[in-house]
Amino acid sequence: MKQSLSALLSEALRQRPDLTLVKVADGAKDNWTYLANELPEGHEVVDFYHAAEHLKKAFDLSYGENSNKSREKFITYRHILKEEPEGVEKVIKALAYQHKRHPRRSKLKTELEYFRSNRTRMNYAEHLSHNLPIGSGVIEATCKTLVTQRMKCSGMRWRHPGGQGILTARSLIQSGMFDNGWKLLAVTYCAKVTKVGMDNVIPFPMQKGDLEL
Incomplete structure (x- = not known):
C-alpha cells in the first residue's frame, strides 16, 4: 500500500509540480517514519x-x-x-x-x-492562514464509503482475493480512474479462449417447464 501511495503521489506531483504537499496523519511513529523517508518534501501536520x-x-x-x-x-x-x-x-x-x-x-x-x-x-493557526488542511476527516470518510459501506453489510464474509478484487474495482470507480485502471487489470486477467466448434456441441433436449435462457 505504501509503495502504491508513493507511486501515485509521485506521478501526481510530476504532472502538477505547483501543488502544495501536506502530509496529515495521527501521531503514530510509523506514519511519520514512512512520510519522512518516502515524501521528504511538504508540510507535516498531526490531525x-x-x-x-x-x-x-x-x-x-x-x-x-x-x-x-x-x-x-x-x-x-x-x-x-x-x-x-x-x-x-x-x-x-x-x-x-x-x-x-x-x-x-x-x-x-x-x-x-x-x-x-x-x-x-501542530502549527495549526499558521496552516489555516494559508488555507492548508489540518484534519484527515476527508480520508476517514473515504474509508467509510469505500470499505465499510461495501464490505461490512449484514452476513458478508470475504477471503483476501475476493475482498481485494472488490476494493480494487470500487476504488477505481470512486476515484474516476476506472478506464485507466481497467486497462492494467485486463492485461493481468486476460486468458486465451478456444472457440468450441458446433460439431462438438451436444444439445440437451428441453423438457416442458424448462426455462430457456
Whole structure:
C-alpha cells in the first residue's frame, strides 16, 4: 500500500509540480517514519482532531473525567491550540504544570510527551492562514464509503482475493480512474479462449417447464 501511495503521489506531483504537499496523519511513529523517508518534501501536520482527543484525555486525567473543570479547560485550550500562533507551546506549558502537580500520574506524562514530540507538526493557526488542511476527516470518510459501506453489510464474509478484487474495482470507480485502471487489470486477467466448434456441441433436449435462457 505504501509503495502504491508513493507511486501515485509521485506521478501526481510530476504532472502538477505547483501543488502544495501536506502530509496529515495521527501521531503514530510509523506514519511519520514512512512520510519522512518516502515524501521528504511538504508540510507535516498531526490531525487536529486526534490532537484534540489527546488534549481532552490530558485534562480528564488532571481534573477528573468529564468534570466541569476538565471540560472548561479543554474548550479553552482546544481554541488556543487551533487558533493562536504557537498555541501548542501554551498547551505544553499548561500540561507541564499539571504534570508537576500530579507527578505520579504516568498517563498524564504520556499525553504531555505526545504534544512535545509532535510540536513541530501542530502549527495549526499558521496552516489555516494559508488555507492548508489540518484534519484527515476527508480520508476517514473515504474509508467509510469505500470499505465499510461495501464490505461490512449484514452476513458478508470475504477471503483476501475476493475482498481485494472488490476494493480494487470500487476504488477505481470512486476515484474516476476506472478506464485507466481497467486497462492494467485486463492485461493481468486476460486468458486465451478456444472457440468450441458446433460439431462438438451436444444439445440437451428441453423438457416442458424448462426455462430457456
